[in-house]
Amino acid sequence: MTATQTAPTETAVDPIAFRNVVGHFASGVTVITTVVDGQLYGTTASAVSSLSMEPPMMLACLNGASSTHDAVATAGVFGINILAEDQADLAMKFGRKGADKFDGVAHTLSDEGVPLLDGALATIVCKVAETATGGTHTVFLGLVTQAAASERQPLAYYRGTMGRLEPVKELAAYNAVRDWVLLRKTPLGQNLNPADIAVQIRAEADQVQNALVKLTTEALVSRTEDGAFVPTPITCELIESVYDGRATIESGVIASHLERLTDQDVSELERLTAELGNARQDGQAGLDDFLKLNVQYHDRLVNVAGSAQLSDAFRRLGIGTVWRQALEGDEWSRQMDHSHIVELTAALAARDGEAAVTALSDHTEFGKSLAREVIERHGGAV
Structure with missing residues (x-):
């Protein structure tokens, strides 16, 4: 593979704004694993996707500062563990540096010795075929040698939140409605209209309705005698x-x-x-x-x-x-x-x-x- 790298002469977009925008891309959550001289490595990653069907190939991006990045480069083989909806704790555990991440984590070794997490939605083993560098990350292109999946629901990642896909959507709507209320887009003293808000934040009306109900328990929204929602003054x-x-x-x-x-x-x-x-x-x-x-x-x-x-x-x-x-x-x-x-x-x-x-x-x-x-x-x- 031939990769041409061009150093950018200026930043095209503010990094904070960029992080917020790309957070709108809903993705699965994976843990990339490998082994070097019997030592197990793993890190949480969301920049993972299929690349080719013929031959079957996967793409995984790892931060160059990660010890797992160096281990994958050394081992030439890695596992992709696609997490299930009840494995958010594993995503958090493998997302940190420090102590033995595999302590207390049930796993099985592939033929190559790569640890595959028990209970994952799917597991894929790849041999590194090519690499490319982009910014702070290395893109590992892997030829798939083993793949298995189970009938479970995926762990979804959206706008900094992990969970089941539908609840994640509802949480995104809740966060948007909460901001709407606190930013006083509906002024104090006026009724909050769920249908109008839903159009503005691109959510379902029932999700907005649920968010408003939840915000009443947080004292940020009140109900009038006729059942309408109104913003609560901050005292x-x-x-x-x-x-x-x-x-x-x-x-x-x-x-x-x-x-x-x-x-x-x-x-x-x-x-x-x-x-x-x-x-x-x-x-x-x-x-x-x-x-x-x-x-x-x-x-x-x-x-x-x-x-x-x-x-x-x-x-x-x-x-x-x-x-x-x-x-x-x-x-x-x-x-x-x-x-x-x-x-x-x-x-x-x-x-x-x-x-x-x-x-x-x-x-x-x-x-x-x-x-x-x-x-x-x-x-x-x-």
């Missing part, structure tokens, strides 16, 4: 409850799972912390970036626990999008001081749990204080 009491709930989850993760924090996790948290500082220098234009980066930072920390349910509960307590409506002009960069995040990141890098919890507590109190100030300025509700 100081609601803000304080939300901040306390998020702090409880994050402090619990720090107290219980600090040993799971990898160098890669720390590196990403440090990168996000630096970008938060950069966004504050961009005036009003930087507010959206700041809020997105803040979400990514806290999600990364909570994800250390390896619990999809905990991560989902944490995200449902997020109301950051409301700040887009409440903060004014360039003033936001002063108001959204992130110094406590800097302290939290430093404490996590030092694996100092006590200092991390203290920094998180300071960050929470600062957030609640800012919220009270903003809400009171808007007459007691936003």
